[in-house]
């Protein structure tokens with residue numbers, strides 16, 4: 061996982077609630093056994109006018125001019141502004157992979173689907189919960205100011221405008237924050253506790269022998 | 274000390290160590306694996322030179338990508354085939370318990386786990402699949418995880434988790450005749466919303482839940498995720514005990530006695546405090562039908578399609594208008610006047626034997642309406658299929674014009690060839706009516722098996738209570 065420290069980027073607004081992971085990356089692209097190659101099919105059904113299939117030349121496909129991410133002013137956006145319950149539905153980690161590979165490093169929303177939220181953080185995609193009024197204001201700012209950019213500073217736990225004004229601060233668990241800042245391998249970290257796991261296992265199975273019978 | 278909730282008991286009994294910030298390393302007893310969310314995890318494990326921590330915890334089978342065509346021999350789509358073959362290879366190389374294509378025990382992982390007794394009370398159960406919540410029906414802490422976490426569990430048998438809040442949903446009063454667990458859970462989601470359970474583990478309780486079979490409880494917990502909760506739970510009781518007894522992976526003999534003694538403690542203590550409680554009068558429910566593109570967009574069969582103009586909240590209003598546009602529906606249309614093109618009876622929500630019996634009871638002696646292009650029944654596992662055939666249910670369905678298929682996820686998410694064409698409307702017993710879920714441009718209405726069967730017979734939605 062790439063470390064996340066400070067990120068400044070263009071903000072794109074996706075103004076609908078309950079954006080599910082099926083919409084972020086439709087199932088036909090889940091047949092791949094790789095971790096990469098999902099960016100061009102991120103939001104496929106909204107982004108293109110035809111029905112996407114794996115292996116298509118996406119550059120040649122007709123784009124939906126009405127879809128917000130296709131508007132020239134949001135080209136190169138790396139911060140996605142979203143509404144409540146973003147990433148609900150299927151547990152597919154292909155959703156954060158697709159968003160990252162599209163170019164997003166941050167998603168700001170009032171709430172997230174729980175599984176999506178962990179998947180995003182496990183991949184260094186910063187999914188941050190901000191209060192509704194802040195999100196509302198950011199949507200308004202985004203519409204009012206073409207080229208609206210934000211800076212997200214993980215160490216300071218702040219979201220600010222490019223002139224340095226702090227828009228909001230956010231919560232993140234200290235252990236999670238450390239892992240993100242350093243891009244640590246979660247498995248290696250857990251394996252440092254291998255002895256504790258073995259001890260637990262011994263007790264657990266002694267009390268519940270039917271689990272190993 | 275106040276009493277503990279069932280969730281607290283399950284979580285606390287699996288904590289290996291905890292951090293001061295409240296995140297804990299929890300031990301995972303059962304890891305279910307399917308072909309779509311595992312290949313990158315197996316690969317990651319191999320690249321890092323790691324071995325699975327406890328192979329015996331894993332049970333694997335392909336389900337999402339498998340064809341349902343009777344008597345199929347191989348998967349034609351080369352990409353899907355590669356994915357299933359990758360699981361074959363990984364499962365065999367590591368010597369996992371594996372139900373490949375051709376094994377009668379294979380099916381949808383959430384149907385097969387409980388059916389085999391691989392899901393037991395008191396366990397932590399994970400799978401790279403959001404509907405892992407299903408297994409919470411057994412008083413097990415079960416939740417879906419992403420692929421990085423799949424790899425993490427393979428490598429360490431643990432996950433880093435923070436304790437959820439608890440939400441008690443109490444359904445008071447028995448469900449009326451013709452109203453099922455599916456209707457109950459849809460009504461609950463309609464009430465609390467698809468984000469209503471976010472950050473919570475839901476315990477379903479109350480008279481209606483106690484009266485449900487294990488099949489019904491699984492339907493309920495299956496859709497906890499559609500209410501935003503990663504985990505759903507039902508307390509252990511005699512119904513749980515009767516279901517598990519004698520299953521292949523269930524404890525035997527002396528171990529059974531020991532296990533049962535422990536399992537009986539898997540209930541929320543009297544006086545246990547939940548972060549939130551919602552009560553619902555289940556004795557007054559009617560069959561439910563979704564009209565939109567989120568499971569919370571649901572009304573009863575006696576209602577009409579709602580009118581966005583009456584919704585005060587702007588984001589919701591736009592969401593409703595967009596959903597109606599996608600669904601090709603006009604506000605105020607009676608639900609019973611909505612005509613359908615296809616019927617899908619299946620998925621990990623409703624493909625168990627009891628579901629098929631309920632649908633068959635409606636279908637018996639009737640015929641699928643002429644305007645219905647395809648009505649299909651996809652049993653949840655090879656064993657469910659065999660059981661249904663031994664009861665003659667397949668004949669009832671076939672005679673009525675339903676197709677009788679091989680087990681798998683099928684049109685629940687349409688990764689295989691079973692799908693809706695753009696604009697087609699489906700009465701579906703699955704769990705998600707998201708845009709494009711059952712095929713690009715397809716329109717899904719979520720209903721119970723009996724309601725799906727009834728819609729197939731009438732050609733439009735109809736109150737099943739008038740047919741049975």
Ligand code: SF4
Pocket residue numbers: 336337381382383402404620621622681682685686703704
């Ligand atoms: S039946 Fe549907 S919801 Fe269930 S595991 Fe398969 S795809 Fe997921």
